[in-house]
Amino acid sequence: MTYKDETYHLYYRLIFDVIKELLSNKEIFDNCTFQYTPLYHEGQRIYREQYNVEWWERVQNSLPSNAKVLSIILYSDATTCDHLGKTSEHPIYLTLGNIPSWNRNKPNSKVLLGYFPQLKAKTISQKRSKSFKQQSVHFINMLWIYDTTVT
Numbered sequence: 505m506t507y508k509d510e511t512y513h514l515y516y517r518l519i520f521d522v523i524k525e526l527l528s529n530k531e532i533f534d535n536c537t538f539q540y541t542p543l544y545h546e547g548q549r550i551y552r553e554q555y556n557v558e559w560w561e562r563v564q565n566s567l568p569s570n571a572k573v574l575s576i577i578l579y580s581d582a583t584t585c586d587h588l589g590k591t592s593e594h595p596i597y598l599t600l601g602n603i604p605s606w607n608r609n610k611p612n613s614k615v616l617l618g619y620f621p622q623l624k625a626k627t628i629s630q631k632r633s634k635s636f637k638q639q640s641v642h643f644i645n646m647l648w649i650y651d652t653t654v655t
Contacts, residue, residue, distance in 0.1 A: 507623055507639045508630075516618025522598045523574070525615055532613055536602040538572040540564045554601035575601025577608075580620060594620040 505512050527533050540561040543550045551557050554575050563573050580596045599614040607613050623639055625631035 505621075505639070508626075510624060512621040512623065514618065514621055516596065517616075519576070519598065519617065522615045522617050523576070523600070526598070526600060526603075526613070529612060532603060532607070535604060535607050536600065537604065538574075538602060540573075553604060573602075577601055578617065594622065596620060 505514070527536070537553070537555045539555070541553075541555050542561075543552055543556050554560060555573070560573055560575070567573070577599045578596060579599075580594050596617040596619065597614045598617045599608050601608075603613050623636060625636055630636055
């Protein structure tokens with residue numbers, strides 16, 4: 505992608521490959537839930553996991569009987585790369601909502617998908633501009649479009 509005459513590259517792994525890596529881990533796979541599972545406590549409905557909520561039930565009911573829901577969670581946060589805090593990157597991680605939360609927060613339950621390129625702004629007003637923010641979000645759209653057309 506080019507923004508303000510500078511070319512930016514999105515380095516990442518294919519989403520399907522990352523999902524396969526996660527699910528090939530026997531410990532992860534054995535703890536995954538692929539069925540809608542409502543929870544009750546003393547007769548009252550409670551929500552603890554994604555597979556306990558109504559949207560999961562609606563999606564599951566809309567699928568063929570042999571299909572399963574796979575809930576993909578992508579997240580990113582700035583990570584400092586040097587001791588002085590001057591260099592940072594924005595890694596993109598993938599995990600699954602099928603993994604119970606007690607296990608989803610463990611290091612082997614998330615996989616590095618890639619890194620967001622950091623757009624450079626010459627001024628603070630440029631950094632706060634709508635076009636700058638739209639271009640930043642554009643990278644995640646590129647990730648999905650490329651991944652679904654390649655595989």
